[in-house]
Amino acid sequence: MQNLTGITINDYILLSTVLFCIGALGVMLRRNAIIIFMCIELMLNAVNVLLVAFSNHFGDSQAQVFVFFIMAVAAAEVAVGLAILIMIYRNAGTSDTDVLNKLKW
Amino acid sequence: MSITEYIFWFLSFLAVLSGLMVVFSKNAVYSVLYLIITFFAIAGHYLLLSAQFLAAVHIIVYAGAIMVLFLYVIMMLNQNKSAEPNKHPYLMFISVIAAGALLLTLIGGLKSATVAQATSTQSNIGTIETLGKVLFTDFLLPFELSSILFLAAMVGAVYLSKNKLEA
Numbered sequence: 001m002q003n004l005t006g007i008t009i010n011d012y013i014l015l016s017t018v019l020f021c022i023g024a025l026g027v028m029l030r031r032n033a034i035i036i037f038m039c040i041e042l043m044l045n046a047v048n049v050l051l052v053a054f055s056n057h058f059g060d061s062q063a064q065v066f067v068f069f070i071m072a073v074a075a076a077e078v079a080v081g082l083a084i085l086i087m088i089y090r091n092a093g094t095s096d097t098d099v100l101n102k103l104k105w
Numbered sequence: 106m107s108i109t110e111y112i113f114w115f116l117s118f119l120a121v122l123s124g125l126m127v128v129f130s131k132n133a134v135y136s137v138l139y140l141i142i143t144f145f146a147i148a149g150h151y152l153l154l155s156a157q158f159l160a161a162v163h164i165i166v167y168a169g170a171i172m173v174l175f176l177y178v179i180m181m182l183n184q185n186k187s188a189e190p191n192k193h194p195y196l197m198f199i200s201v202i203a204a205g206a207l208l209l210t211l212i213g214g215l216k217s218a219t220v221a222q223a224t225s226t227q228s229n230i231g232t233i234e235t236l237g238k239v240l241f242t243d244f245l246l247p248f249e250l251s252s253i254l255f256l257a258a259m260v261g262a263v264y265l266s267k268n269k270l271e272a
Binding site: 006007009010011013014015017018019020021022023024025026028029030032034035037038039041042045048049052053055056057058059060061062064065067068069071072073074075076077078079080082083084085086087089095 | 106107109110113117120121124125127128133136137140143144147150151154155156158159162163166167170171174175178179181182196197200201203204205207208211212215218220223228230231235236239240243244247251254255257258259261262263265266
């Protein structure tokens with residue numbers, strides 16, 4: 001790793017894996033749709049950290065451009081997703097995913 | 106241990122701890138605040154990896170824009186109190202087991218992974234100058250397409266959150 005003595009790429013892989021699994025745990029555990037949305041953001045950021053770490057490892061700036069685009073898409077996704085959540089709350093009166101089971105087979 | 110190692114482990118600990126607090130705190134507003142702490146720790150990681158531009162963009166976009174949006178929605182939906190009454194007692198147990206199994210699988214698979222050594226040793230990859238050159242030469246078309254994506258997202262968000270849709 002450049003400018004980083006004593007830290008290997010495997011440390012970043014471990015950190016990113018732990019953050020991703022925390023996000024997955026939140027998606028499985030919580031019932032509130034807003035919290036689930038926040039945990040999805042956490043998983044996105046875990047992947048971003050790994051991309052930047054590999055960009056530093058290989059000295060290639062294209063991965064950082066990818067992270068830039070991921071941030072742009074995440075911002076658009078949050079805007080539309082929160083609008084959908086507000087719409088669901090207006091129609092169903094709740095954002096609890098246990099209640100929103102009309103599509104459940 | 107060098108100073109960068111101390112900073113790395115401190116930032117990692119902070120990110121993981123506040124990430125766990127996002128999942129386990131009862132109040133949705135506290136979850137948002139802990140997520141902001143996680144994002145600042147990740148921005149510190151970007152600085153450590155000498156990606157200064159991404160660190161600045163990350164703080165502006167995530168901590169500045171996205172989390173404010175989340176706070177607004179929580180305020181609008183009046184969720185600043187804990188409201189998850191019908192939670193199954195085994196749900197927490199099962200999801201912790203499932204996430205732990207996922208973590209074990211990923212770590213076990215990646216533990217023995219060997220990463221190829223770096224071929225080039227270019228040092229200033231994270232600066233605005235380098236990223237701007239790459240963005241406006243190699244990635245010009247995706248950059249322009251993302252503006253269409255933003256326009257579509259803006260129209261979609263306004264259309265969805267309109268109160269009454271008159272034909």
